[in-house]
Amino acid sequence: MTRPGAVAVVVPARDEEVLLPACLDSVAAAVDALRSEHPRVRARVFVVLDACRDRSAQVVAGRAGVVALTTDAGCVGVARATGVEAAAAWSASSGRAPLWVASTDADSVVPRHWLGEHVRWAADGLDLVVGTVEPRPGDLSPAALSAWHQRHTTADGHDHVHGANLGFTLAAYRSAGGFPPVPTHEDVALVAAARAAGVATLATGAVPVVTSGRRTARAPGGFAHYLGSLGA
Template sequence: MTRPDAVAVVVPARDEEDLLPGCLDAVAAAVDALRATHPLVRTQVLVVLDACRDGSAQVVHDRDDVVALTTLAGCVGVARSEGVEAAAAWAADVGARSLWVASTDADSVVPAHWLTAHLDWAADGLGLVVGTVEPRPGDLSPAALSAWHQRHTTADGHDHVHGANLGFTLAAYRSAGGFPRLPTHEDVGLVTAMRQAGVPSLATGAVPVVTSGRRAGRAPGGFADYLDGLGA
């Protein structure tokens, strides 16, 4: 299968001025690594500022290589959807034949080989890559961190779904109807629909993303609430 000739990274952010810089630094390193190995592949990073009332917009404004979108929805499903649609419009404008969308979160740090690995899997014919996340150890108590590891595996074939570590082709995304516009579990909804649509997929632990272990989250019933339930 032909390797996608465009890659867009979509990052929803809601009041993330403290953690967004680290996220974008890591994404920039992943973009640099991708450009070093595939210099003809076009790249774009898009941050969706969702009902932000802090300095997140200024964080994005200070980076020439990042595009900012704004929504007042206060809903991560809407934010991710808007980001993908903007990525699709960008890909069409630059004449891309095939777009790979990589999804992460503003409180997360991707590994340097994240995009390079995604693009290689896409070239092998995959339409969906479902990665793992790991909470920053210093954010959790020892008991909560132990409970996390007891309940989660980072091995290939895992059954976890995290919007902070997803990748897919635009064609696969369209075939599944896109992100459901939900305040939480929009990632699970998309992945479930893609798999039901027969999209070739991989659940892998090869590109783990480190994410915040905070217990005061942005999405009701989301990752932060889950960690809080571990006794964090």
């Protein structure tokens, strides 16, 4: 793939009024850094408010370059897919293909150089980048944090999949059949299908995303449930 003409950040959110501001602040910083490095690449953020009953919509309202979408599905697979489809329509209407999609979560904070690295990987010919996450240290007990590090590696070639740190071309997404409408592990299913389709893939720990270590789950059997299994 040549350097993308557009980058879309997709963020599903379900009752995330507390953590969403920090997420969007970090994404805005990453967008600013991307524009400084690649001024010809357009960027837009799509927040999918999925069955929200709190003030998440007010958090998003008025933020420049951020599009709010709504769904009542209560399903993260549907929410992520909704965001990608909106991003695809935006890219097509703006004439800025090809599109690169960066996926994160509303309880996560991305590093400033996150999008710049994704664009570099896309320009190098990659179609799918699978990144890593790190739980916010203060959210876990010392024992749980130690257990996390014992079970995880941030080295290239790792075998982890996190929707909070994914990047892919729209073409790769289509070839994989998109995010399935499932309440959890939609990220794992997409990556498995993309790899089966033969897309050029990189699993890297170069740009980790910091995510919440909470144990109150938004998705059944998801990341919060996993942290609970560590004794968090």
